[in-house]
Amino acid sequence: MIDKILSGYKLQQFLKGCRLYLSIAAVVVIIGLPLFWLAACSVKPPNTLFSKIPTFLTQNPTFEHYAYVMKDTDFLVWFRNSFIVGIGSVALTVSIATLAGYSLTRFKIYKKNLILYSALVTYMVPQMMLGVPFFMIESAYGLANTYLGLILAHTTICLPFTVILLRHFFRTIPIDIEEAALVDGAGRGIIFYKIILPLARPGIIAAATFSFATSWNNYTYSLLLMKSTSKMTLPVGAAIWATRDWIMWGKVIAMGVAIIIPIIVIFSFVQKHLISGLAAGGVKG
Amino acid sequence: MRSDRWLGYALLLPYFVALGGLFGYPMLYAFQHAFYAKGPFDVNPTYVGLDNFFYFFQSPAFWHSLRTSVVFACGSVALQMVIGTGIGLLLNQAFRGRSAVRGFLLFPYMVPIVVTAIAWKWLLDPRYGLFNYYVSVMAKERISFFSSPLLAMITLMIISGWQFFPFVTINVLARLQVIPTEVYEAAKVDGASAFQRFIYIIIPYLKYVFFLVLLLRGIWMFNKFDIVWLLTGGGPAKATRNLPVFTYEVAFKEFQLGKGSTLAVVTVIPLALVSFFYIKYLLKEE
Numbered sequence: 001m002i003d004k005i006l007s008g009y010k011l012q013q014f015l016k017g018c019r020l021y022l023s024i025a026a027v028v029v030i031i032g033l034p035l036f037w038l039a040a041c042s043v044k045p046p047n048t049l050f051s052k053i054p055t056f057l058t059q060n061p062t063f064e065h066y067a068y069v070m071k072d073t074d075f076l077v078w079f080r081n082s083f084i085v086g087i088g089s090v091a092l093t094v095s096i097a098t099l100a101g102y103s104l105t106r107f108k109i110y111k112k113n114l115i116l117y118s119a120l121v122t123y124m125v126p127q128m129m130l131g132v133p134f135f136m137i138e139s140a141y142g143l144a145n146t147y148l149g150l151i152l153a154h155t156t157i158c159l160p161f162t163v164i165l166l167r168h169f170f171r172t173i174p175i176d177i178e179e180a181a182l183v184d185g186a187g188r189g190i191i192f193y194k195i196i197l198p199l200a201r202p203g204i205i206a207a208a209t210f211s212f213a214t215s216w217n218n219y220t221y222s223l224l225l226m227k228s229t230s231k232m233t234l235p236v237g238a239a240i241w242a243t244r245d246w247i248m249w250g251k252v253i254a255m256g257v258a259i260i261i262p263i264i265v266i267f268s269f270v271q272k273h274l275i276s277g278l279a280a281g282g283v284k285g
Numbered sequence: 286m287r288s289d290r291w292l293g294y295a296l297l298l299p300y301f302v303a304l305g306g307l308f309g310y311p312m313l314y315a316f317q318h319a320f321y322a323k324g325p326f327d328v329n330p331t332y333v334g335l336d337n338f339f340y341f342f343q344s345p346a347f348w349h350s351l352r353t354s355v356v357f358a359c360g361s362v363a364l365q366m367v368i369g370t371g372i373g374l375l376l377n378q379a380f381r382g383r384s385a386v387r388g389f390l391l392f393p394y395m396v397p398i399v400v401t402a403i404a405w406k407w408l409l410d411p412r413y414g415l416f417n418y419y420v421s422v423m424a425k426e427r428i429s430f431f432s433s434p435l436l437a438m439i440t441l442m443i444i445s446g447w448q449f450f451p452f453v454t455i456n457v458l459a460r461l462q463v464i465p466t467e468v469y470e471a472a473k474v475d476g477a478s479a480f481q482r483f484i485y486i487i488i489p490y491l492k493y494v495f496f497l498v499l500l501l502r503g504i505w506m507f508n509k510f511d512i513v514w515l516l517t518g519g520g521p522a523k524a525t526r527n528l529p530v531f532t533y534e535v536a537f538k539e540f541q542l543g544k545g546s547t548l549a550v551v552t553v554i555p556l557a558l559v560s561f562f563y564i565k566y567l568l569k570e571e
Contacts, residue, residue: 098294122304127511136546238400
C-alpha cells in the first residue's frame with residue numbers, strides 16, 4: 001500500500017516536472033528560433049536556401065553571402081560608422097552619467113527625486129518626435145550628417161537610463177571608505193579616481209555595454225540624421241537592402257547576422273553584470 | 286559631505302546641460318516651429334499661426350494614424366504583458382539551468398530592430414519562409430502575412446511581442462524574487478491552491494510593477510517608428526501607418542518640417558500630461 005501512495009505522488013511530481021521543462025523548452029525555442037534560423041540560413045548555398053523543402057542545417061555550408069556583403073556592399077563602411085558613433089556615445093554618456101550618478105548618491109541635492117523622475121520623463125518623448133527638431137537644429141548648425149550630430153542624438157537615449165543605472169551602483173559602495181580617506185586628507189578628486197571608480201567598475205561596464213548596444217541598434221535617429229551612404233550606420237544601410245521590392249535574401253540574411261555578432265560578443269563577455277543592472281531601473285525605448 | 290555642497294551641483298551640471306541642450310532646446314524649437322510652415326523650397330519658415338493644427342484636426346489621415354497608434358499600442362502591450370508575466374512566473378520557479386535561461390531571456394530585447402525585421406520577414410516570407418512551408422503542407426495554401434491590413438497589424442503585434450516581452454519579464458521577475466518563500470509555504474500549509482496563491486499573494490506584490498511597466502510599454506509602443514516602418518512601411522495601403530510613421534512621411538518625405546513640428550507637439554504634450562498624472566498616482570501607491 002505504501003508503494004501505491006509513493007508512486008502516485010512520484011508520478012504527480014514527475015508530470016509536474018515534465019510540464020515545467022516542456023514550457024521552458026518552448027520558451028527557449030520561441031526566443032531563439034528566428035535568430036538561429038537566420039544564422040543557419042546565412043551559410044546555405046543559394047540553391048539550398050531557396051529550395052522548396054527547407055532544411056535546418058545544410059550539408060555544404062558556404063560563406064559566399066558574407067563574402068559578397070563584405071566586398072560588394074558598403075557594409076564595412078557602415079560598420080566603421082556604427083563603431084565610431086557607438087564609442088562616441090558611450091564616452092559622452094558614461095562621463096556625464098558617472099558624475100551625475102555619483103553626485104546623486106553622495107550629496108544632498110534639492111529635489112533629488114524630481115531629477116531622477118525627469119530621466120523617466122525623457123523616455124516619454126518618441127524618437128521620431130524629438131528627431132524632427134533635432135534634424136532642423138542640426139541642419140541649421142551644420143551638424144547634420146556628422147558623427148558628432150548622431151552621437152548627440154544617441155546620447156539622448158542612453159543618458160537617462162545610464163544615470164539611473166550608475167546611481168544604483170554607486171549606492172552599493174559603502175561610504176566608510178570615502179570618509180576614511182577624507183579624514184586622512186585625500187582630496188575628493190583623488191578619492192573619486194582611485195577609490196570610487198575601481199569599485200564601480202562592474203556598473204560602469206554594464207552602463208557602457210548597454211549604451212553601446214543602444215547606439216549600435218538605433219535606427220530612427222540614424223535614419224534621420226545620417227543621409228549619405230558613406231556616413232550611414234549599419235542598421236540604416238542594411239534596412240535599405242531589406243526593404244527593397246525584390247530582396248536579395250542571401251545577402252540580407254548574412255547582413256542581419258553580421259550586424260548582431262558584435263553585440264553578442266560584447267554581451268557574452270559582460271554577462272554577469274547585466275540583468276541586475278537592467279532590473280534596477282535601466283530602461284530603453 | 287556638508288561643506289562642499291556646491292560640488293554636488295557642479296557634478297550634476299553636465300547632466301543638466303545635456304538635458305537642457307538635447308531635450309529642452311529641441312522641444313522648445315519644435316513648439317515654436319509648430320506655428321510655422323516650412324516646405325521643401327522655403328529658405329525661411331513662414332508664420333502661419335494655428336493653421337497647421339487646424340490642418341491636422343481636419344485631416345482624416347491624421348485621425349487614422351492616431352487610431353492606428355492606439356490600436357497597435359493596446360494590442361502589442363497586451364500581448365507583451367501576458368507573455369512577459371507568464372514567462373516571468375515560469376522563470377520564478379527553481380529548475381536546473383535557470384540562470385542560463387534568464388541570461389538568454391534578454392536576447393530579443395537586445396537585437397537591433399533591423400535584424401528582427403529581417404529575421405521575421407524571412408521566417409514569414411510567402412515563398413521561402415519556414416512557416417509558410419508548414420502551412421502549405423497542411424493547408425495547400427500560403428499565407429502572405431503582410432498583405433492584408435488586419436493580418437499585417439496582428440503580425441506586427443506578435444513580432445513586437447517577441448521583441449519586447451523581456452522588458453516585462455525582467456521587471457516582473459525582479460519583483461517576484463522579493464517575495465519570501467515563507468509566504469508561499471504558509472499558504473500551501475493553509476491549503477491554498479496554486480490559483481489562489483496566485484491571486485492573493487502574487488497579484489498584490491506585482492501591482493506596482495505591473496502598472497509601471499504597463500505605462501512604459503504603452504507609451505513606447507504608441508511611439509514606435511522603427512519596427513512598424515521596417516516591417517510594413519506603413520502597412521498595405523497605409524493600414525499600419527501609426528503616428529510616428531505619419532510624422533516621418535509628412536516631415537521627411539513631403540519635407541513639411543513646420544507641419545512635422547506640429548505633429549511632434551501634438552503627440553508629446555498629451556503623452557506628457559498622461560504620464561505626469563499616472564506617475565504621480567504611482568508614486569502615491571509606493
